[in-house]
Amino acid sequence: MDQDFDLFGNPLVTAPKKAGRPKHQKSAEIENKIKMLLTFGWSNERIARAVGISQPTMRRNYFQVLKLREFQRDMMTAAKAMKLWELGMSGNVGAFKEFEKLLDRNDMMKLDADLRAMQTEPPADDSDDDAPRKLGKKEQAQADAERAMSDGGDWGADLAFRGAVN
Numbered sequence: 001m002d003q004d005f006d007l008f009g010n011p012l013v014t015a016p017k018k019a020g021r022p023k024h025q026k027s028a029e030i031e032n033k034i035k036m037l038l039t040f041g042w043s044n045e046r047i048a049r050a051v052g053i054s055q056p057t058m059r060r061n062y063f064q065v066l067k068l069r070e071f072q073r074d075m076m077t078a079a080k081a082m083k084l085w086e087l088g089m090s091g092n093v094g095a096f097k098e099f100e101k102l103l104d105r106n107d108m109m110k111l112d113a114d115l116r117a118m119q120t121e122p123p124a125d126d127s128d129d130d131a132p133r134k135l136g137k138k139e140q141a142q143a144d145a146e147r148a149m150s151d152g153g154d155w156g157a158d159l160a161f162r163g164a165v166n
Helices: 028-039 044-051 055-061 069-089 093-120 126-130 137-151
Strands: none
16 A cells, blocks of 8 residues: 555645746745835846846846836835825824925926926027028029119129020
8 A cells, every 4th residue: 555644534635836936926026126126217227137037037026126227216206205294294204204304305306307408408599590591602693693683783694594495
């Protein structure tokens, strides 16, 4: 009799084990770690090593989190602000002070972004309309010829074209 029995005398049925490593189980803990590391601006390779999974596994199971890479810092700041607001509303004065610091930092970032945008903007075209545009050699020669014809000076009638153009 080669069969094994459990404590109650029932025969143990052993299923054949599958070969290889078990499939990765997606978890909220790992997803939160990935979100936090994306906030720090880490690369996919670095995040996968820190979490302990391969890059293809991370891309396969957490692709929705990875899509939000460029917005993750803003989302984390918003979550932090919301938490500070809730703590402040419950009576925590320190949370309100931190919220004010966060608000001031946000205002400074906005001001900095506005200043950078103003510096990179090309100058308005209104100033160019007042000053005459500098003409090239050929344009200047054409303008001089037209002026000589319109003045009716010494050459006026001699410069007029009387022929037909093919």
